[in-house]
Amino acid sequence: MTTEHDSKPLVADAGPAAPDCDVAIVGGGMVGASLALALAALPLRVVVIEALPPESDAQPSFDTRTTALSNGSRRVFQGLGIWDEVARSATPIRRIHVSDRGRFGFARLSAEEQGVPALGYVAENRTIGAALWRRLRAAGRTELVSPARVTAIETLDDRVVLEVAAEGAAPRRLSARLAVAADGAQSLVRRESGVEAERWDYEQTAIIANVVTERFHDYTAYERFTPSGPLAMLPIADGRCVVVYTLPPDAARVALEQDDAAFLAGLQERFGWRLGRLTKVGRRVAYPLALTRSEAIEAPRVAIIGNAAQGLHPIAGQGFNLGLRDAATLAEVIAEGLRENPDAGDAEVLRRYVDWRRTDRGALIAFTDGLVRLFGNPFGPVRAARALGLLLFDATPAAKSALARLSLGFAGRLPRLARGLPLVDLPRAAP
Numbered sequence: 001m002t003t004e005h006d007s008k009p010l011v012a013d014a015g016p017a018a019p020d021c022d023v024a025i026v027g028g029g030m031v032g033a034s035l036a037l038a039l040a041a042l043p044l045r046v047v048v049i050e051a052l053p054p055e056s057d058a059q060p061s062f063d064t065r066t067t068a069l070s071n072g073s074r075r076v077f078q079g080l081g082i083w084d085e086v087a088r089s090a091t092p093i094r095r096i097h098v099s100d101r102g103r104f105g106f107a108r109l110s111a112e113e114q115g116v117p118a119l120g121y122v123a124e125n126r127t128i129g130a131a132l133w134r135r136l137r138a139a140g141r142t143e144l145v146s147p148a149r150v151t152a153i154e155t156l157d158d159r160v161v162l163e164v165a166a167e168g169a170a171p172r173r174l175s176a177r178l179a180v181a182a183d184g185a186q187s188l189v190r191r192e193s194g195v196e197a198e199r200w201d202y203e204q205t206a207i208i209a210n211v212v213t214e215r216f217h218d219y220t221a222y223e224r225f226t227p228s229g230p231l232a233m234l235p236i237a238d239g240r241c242v243v244v245y246t247l248p249p250d251a252a253r254v255a256l257e258q259d260d261a262a263f264l265a266g267l268q269e270r271f272g273w274r275l276g277r278l279t280k281v282g283r284r285v286a287y288p289l290a291l292t293r294s295e296a297i298e299a300p301r302v303a304i305i306g307n308a309a310q311g312l313h314p315i316a317g318q319g320f321n322l323g324l325r326d327a328a329t330l331a332e333v334i335a336e337g338l339r340e341n342p343d344a345g346d347a348e349v350l351r352r353y354v355d356w357r358r359t360d361r362g363a364l365i366a367f368t369d370g371l372v373r374l375f376g377n378p379f380g381p382v383r384a385a386r387a388l389g390l391l392l393f394d395a396t397p398a399a400k401s402a403l404a405r406l407s408l409g410f411a412g413r414l415p416r417l418a419r420g421l422p423l424v425d426l427p428r429a430a431p
Contacts, residue, residue, distance in 0.1 A: 022045050
């Protein structure tokens with residue numbers, strides 16, 4: 001196990017002595033690293049524990065996938081000081097086109113109509129992860145411990161104690177005022193804290209790949225609903241697109257085994273010809289799709305964020321953006337709490353986090369799940385109503401504006417970072 005930054009070693013909890021750190025973030029992916037970088041602006045000692053070496057291809061923040069970033073996420077990254085680096089390879093989404101295969105309905109949304117430069121951006125995970133970790137390595141009070149895993153948790157009245165292990169090394173104990181579960185859908189921290197997660201299998205598999213098209217994408221994102229599942233084409237660099245191709249599991253296995261020509265032919269049939277012929281496909285990877293939702297987003301001295309709190313279907317491209325708002329909100333309630341109490345894991349801090357996230361989290365989970373079920377319904381009258389609904393949406397400016405606001409947050413008060421404001425220098429609450 002390697003520890004970046006010179007700082008005191010992870011030692012056994014020493015009774016009444018001060019904890020080893022204020023906040024221990026378990027999981028150094030894009031959401032966990034974003035939280036750590038936000039907290040770097042505060043007078044706190046933060047430790048990030050990540051199971052995989054950051055530059056590993058197995059680390060989701062450094063693999064070849066892309067992420068759709070909302071305008072709210074762009075603002076968060078600007079506040080964290082990484083947006084300029086991310087933007088160099090990010091592709092703006094200036095138009096969105098939604099259609100239902102085999103029906104007459106469609107809907108369009110444009111950045112120009114909404115008075116914004118872009119409706120969102122498509123960025124490479126590798127670029128985002130590298131930018132976050134580069135900034136974290138320069139953060140004076142932040143310690144990065146990787147590769148290492150948390151194997152057990154003990155919660156005491158004034159701290160949480162984590163057992164941290166690496167291959168070939170004796171377990172070590174780290175005590176913190178607050179532990180943050182940012183370790184994914186199968187979060188050990190969440191489970192060890194006594195919080196269960198519900199899971200609904202969509203019985204769908206997403207195949208993700210880069211494709212080359214005959215026509216330039218013109219910065220348009222396509223969402224096409226088909227009987228086999230939704231299909232998204234997102235614009236990326238060099239005129240290519242990344243496709244998120246949803247199929248039933250058996251059909252997905254067949255598609256993965258096909259040669260490139262057969263795969264492209266099936267994709268072309270479902271997507272259509274708006275981008276001309278699909279001429280080339282890159283490496284294909286597949287992910288089973290399910291809705292996971294943590295039964296709570298806190299436990300005593302534990303906060304739960306990102307995929308550890310909820311995992312969404314990619315139909316609306318909002319899973320990461322929701323998780324990033326988790327991180328921005330948690331950072332803000334910790335910052336607010338420091339005015340009166342140096343304890344980052346105080347129950348009042350966690351209560352404020354839960355209350356603040358309730359509306360946005362609940363509404364977006366319901367919205368995404370509702371889209372999957374609505375557009376997955378094969379019943380004829382439902383499909384006809386969908387088509388009519390898309391046409392009505394396309395003709396209603398107010399509805400378009402409401403959907404465009406999704407790029408900032410679904411509902412409720414936005415954290416300061418997502419509004420383009422700094423985390424620190426918060427206005428004092430009225431007496």
